[in-house]
Amino acid sequence: MNSLFTPEPATPTRPHRLWLKNPLAVFTANELDAGGGVVVSGGVIAEVVGTGKAPAAPCDEVFDAGRHVLTPGLINTHHHFYQTLTRAWAPVADAELFPWLKTLYPVWARLTPRDLELATTAALAELLLSGCTTAADHHYLFPRGLEDAIDIQVQVVRQLGMRATLTRGSMSLGEDDGGLPPQSTVQDPEVILADSERLVSAYHERGDDAVIQIALAPCSPFSVTREVMMESAALAEKLDVRLHTHLAETLDEEDFCKEMFGLRTVDYLESVGWLTPRTWLGHGIHFDDAEIARLGAAGTAIAHCPTSNMRLASGTARILELEAAGSPVGLGVDGSASNDASNMIQEARQALYLQRLRYGASAVSCERALGWATRGSARVLGRESLGEIAPGRQADLAMFTLDELRFSGSHDPVAALLLCGADRADRVMVGGVWRVVDGQIPGLDLGGLIADHSQAARKLVQG
Numbered sequence: 001m002n003s004l005f006t007p008e009p010a011t012p013t014r015p016h017r018l019w020l021k022n023p024l025a026v027f028t029a030n031e032l033d034a035g036g037g038v039v040v041s042g043g044v045i046a047e048v049v050g051t052g053k054a055p056a057a058p059c060d061e062v063f064d065a066g067r068h069v070l071t072p073g074l075i076n077t078h079h080h081f082y083q084t085l086t087r088a089w090a091p092v093a094d095a096e097l098f099p100w101l102k103t104l105y106p107v108w109a110r111l112t113p114r115d116l117e118l119a120t121t122a123a124l125a126e127l128l129l130s131g132c133t134t135a136a137d138h139h140y141l142f143p144r145g146l147e148d149a150i151d152i153q154v155q156v157v158r159q160l161g162m163r164a165t166l167t168r169g170s171m172s173l174g175e176d177d178g179g180l181p182p183q184s185t186v187q188d189p190e191v192i193l194a195d196s197e198r199l200v201s202a203y204h205e206r207g208d209d210a211v212i213q214i215a216l217a218p219c220s221p222f223s224v225t226r227e228v229m230m231e232s233a234a235l236a237e238k239l240d241v242r243l244h245t246h247l248a249e250t251l252d253e254e255d256f257c258k259e260m261f262g263l264r265t266v267d268y269l270e271s272v273g274w275l276t277p278r279t280w281l282g283h284g285i286h287f288d289d290a291e292i293a294r295l296g297a298a299g300t301a302i303a304h305c306p307t308s309n310m311r312l313a314s315g316t317a318r319i320l321e322l323e324a325a326g327s328p329v330g331l332g333v334d335g336s337a338s339n340d341a342s343n344m345i346q347e348a349r350q351a352l353y354l355q356r357l358r359y360g361a362s363a364v365s366c367e368r369a370l371g372w373a374t375r376g377s378a379r380v381l382g383r384e385s386l387g388e389i390a391p392g393r394q395a396d397l398a399m400f401t402l403d404e405l406r407f408s409g410s411h412d413p414v415a416a417l418l419l420c421g422a423d424r425a426d427r428v429m430v431g432g433v434w435r436v437v438d439g440q441i442p443g444l445d446l447g448g449l450i451a452d453h454s455q456a457a458r459k460l461v462q463g
């Protein structure tokens with residue numbers, strides 16, 4: 001049991017019918033009028049109440065949402081939770097991707113089970129407090145002693161009461177064979193595939209209300225062999241789970257693919273059987289017009305990570321064109337060694353501004369950026385029961401107040417979330433259960449988490 005949580009938390013109860021009444025404003029991620037709020041029942045949104053209307057049936061609890069901007073729970077599509085232990089680390093603070101990775105790999109190779117538990121708790125708690133209800137993590141480090149990394153993460157997700165798509169990542173192409181990571185961090189293909197199958201069988205839930213899902217996630221072209229890419233795709237097909245990897249993040253990676261495989265990144269992706277709607281890609285920056293058309297036609301999804309892309313100076317993803325071509329687009333904060341925050345509402349703000357630089361202000365509204373963080377991200381993860389406020393969708397909701405100085409003088413409450421820089425939700429609900437109340441996570445010792453996590457971080461970089 002993780003000592004940071006109340007030893008025996010009372011089972012949260014949920015009322016039969018709860019009306020979140022008359023919010024200050026609502027972003028539904030669709031065309032519905034929810035001005036009168038929503039009714040939550042049985043873990044789902046039972047009713048969307050129009051402006052000035054009352055619910056069709058009586059409710060046994062009413063929450064006055066007059067101070068709150070209501071949105072679907074935000075969804076993060078790309079992260080590396082363990083990297084919260086190497087935030088703002090001076091040796092890589094000003095580095096680009098390949099040197100950044102080469103400096104960090106030996107540090108990350110020392111990760112212990114307790115480190116990962118703390119890092120996962122820190123990342124998820126920070127996400128939850130920012131209005132995030134579902135998070136994907138890409139974990140690809142399994143040094144000796146950390147074989148149960150994903151099992152550890154499953155426990156933390158359950159303790160926080162969030163949803164997660166945890167990916168069984170992998171690295172199999174070490175320095176000795178022309179890859180980027182040190183040999184000590186790579187695993188044999190047989191081990192990777194057997195553990196992938198074990199995790200799907202142990203934890204992957206199906207259905208609209210799934211809490212934990214497992215996906216397969218070889219790390220990147222420069223750290224994984226062709227064999228593992230191809231066999232992961234075949235296994236994902238057999239087990240009917242999703243596929244995830246990094247692709248086209250930097251021009252260094254493009255050069256690597258040309259030298260190692262004689263192919264551009266999308267040609268390589270297709271050659272290993274990954275150009276499918278089952279796949280979502282972290283970053284997806286350096287694509288030409290024809291590649292964007294092919295990705296869109298295949299329905300391959302993109303996790304856009306604007307802060308990381310700016311921090312590492314990797315480039316600007318062509319998100320509007322990818323979306324127009326047919327690729328689902330969502331947002332990811334990316335790992336905390338390249339962001340270094342795990343804050344989804346701030347990430348939506350970053351996406352708004354970065355994409356405006358490419359396409360112009362009128363092409364990227366605040367609603368469009370919030371749409372990527374909600375409905376778009378839900379599509380990226382194959383979770384269409386999440387990410388919007390509509391009858392029958394899961395009751396995963398975020399509520400923000402505009403009481404701070406930064407919002408004073410603002411007029412449009414939904415636009416104010418991004419333009420004034422909201423960074424913390426006041427209330428967050430997952431599956432009809434409050435998981436953030438008055439800006440706090442009930443049952444979590446946040447002070448203890450910060451103390452233990454900071455100490456683990458210092459120890460990790462000292463070696």
Ligand code: ZN
Pocket residue numbers: 078079080138246282334335
């Ligand atoms: Zn990443």
